[in-house]
Amino acid sequence: MEWHGERLLPRGLPELVYEVAPRWIARDLKVIAYPRQKQRGILGCVGWDDGWWVVELFPTVICRHLPRPLPEQCATDHRDVVGTTRFNAWSAFLHTTLHEIGHVETGRRQPWVPAGTYAAGRSREDDSVASHYVRYVEQLADHWAELTMDRIGRRDPRLGQPEGWIGGLPGIYLLKGTKRRRGVDWQGAFLEDYRAARCGGQLAVHHVLSLAWSSWPGDVPLRQSRPLRRLVQREAAALSIGRHYIDHAGRHHHFFNYGEAVAVVERLRPLLAPMRAEAEARAREHAAAAAALRAACEGLASASDRDDDPLF
Ligand SMILES: [Zn+2]
Numbered sequence: 001m002e003w004h005g006e007r008l009l010p011r012g013l014p015e016l017v018y019e020v021a022p023r024w025i026a027r028d029l030k031v032i033a034y035p036r037q038k039q040r041g042i043l044g045c046v047g048w049d050d051g052w053w054v055v056e057l058f059p060t061v062i063c064r065h066l067p068r069p070l071p072e073q074c075a076t077d078h079r080d081v082v083g084t085t086r087f088n089a090w091s092a093f094l095h096t097t098l099h100e101i102g103h104v105e106t107g108r109r110q111p112w113v114p115a116g117t118y119a120a121g122r123s124r125e126d127d128s129v130a131s132h133y134v135r136y137v138e139q140l141a142d143h144w145a146e147l148t149m150d151r152i153g154r155r156d157p158r159l160g161q162p163e164g165w166i167g168g169l170p171g172i173y174l175l176k177g178t179k180r181r182r183g184v185d186w187q188g189a190f191l192e193d194y195r196a197a198r199c200g201g202q203l204a205v206h207h208v209l210s211l212a213w214s215s216w217p218g219d220v221p222l223r224q225s226r227p228l229r230r231l232v233q234r235e236a237a238a239l240s241i242g243r244h245y246i247d248h249a250g251r252h253h254h255f256f257n258y259g260e261a262v263a264v265v266e267r268l269r270p271l272l273a274p275m276r277a278e279a280e281a282r283a284r285e286h287a288a289a290a291a292a293l294r295a296a297c298e299g300l301a302s303a304s305d306r307d308d309d310p311l312f
Helices: 013-020 059-064 085-109 118-123 129-155 168-177 186-198 205-212 226-237 259-308
Strands: 002-004 030-033 044-049 052-057 245-246 251-258
Touching: 002 245, 013 085, 013 129, 030 129, 044 085, 059 168, 085 129, 085 168, 085 186, 118 129, 118 168, 118 251, 129 259, 168 186, 186 245, 186 251, 205 226, 205 259, 226 251, 251 259
Parallel strands: 002 030, 030 052
Antiparallel strands: 044 052, 245 251
């Protein structure tokens, strides 16, 4: 296995990838990280070249695709947010690398297709056979990457992430983020990240809640909801997870590493099910009320249209 440009990647990634890659691939694997993008939106690619499996990674593009920190007040849209910014960066780089290796590993399971089918499918993205083939191939690689990440997670509660600063290009990207002020709460995210790192955590309480349900119906502000936060803290205490950072004012900020978060989420799901059902019912009610209001407004508008008599 050979690595080029590994200084651009998070610390510890090459060692972990070497451990988890299948032996027959690792033997002939060359990973090259480039300081610039090659093609818009391409995070990485893989090919067979001169006796090597060559995985090319584009850290600048991967960084640009990281989930943004949430705006300070929001917190209803949790779709992409996995954990603190460092943890997000780590899992994104790990996933991309494993996805590319997954293409090699699952390549043997792909059906034979004429050369150029993949390229044709990529450029079209429609209902054609070539596009379906591309989606199938990508799913296989994604699936392998996720299985491998599961395996890593079962063995190492930190999902392979070394403690301390992430390093590489994602490190520079995160530091620069603190100077960006538009719309999103970079400073808050950085502070949270710092506190988490000081106690070896990777996810905050609201991350655990959003992990329990990636999308919450209606408006459930996870970061502000006290009962929900208390629930998480109680379940964590029941599992004897007491990872927290104490700030200068003496407040305890609770954090979890990946393995702890998964354990808490498993206990939370059944407890949260009734609350979620209630929130869903309320969201449905709101939608019905809004629809009725809209219909009434339309009825009013059309009634005034019909009224030909001048008012005065
Ligand atoms: Zn792919």
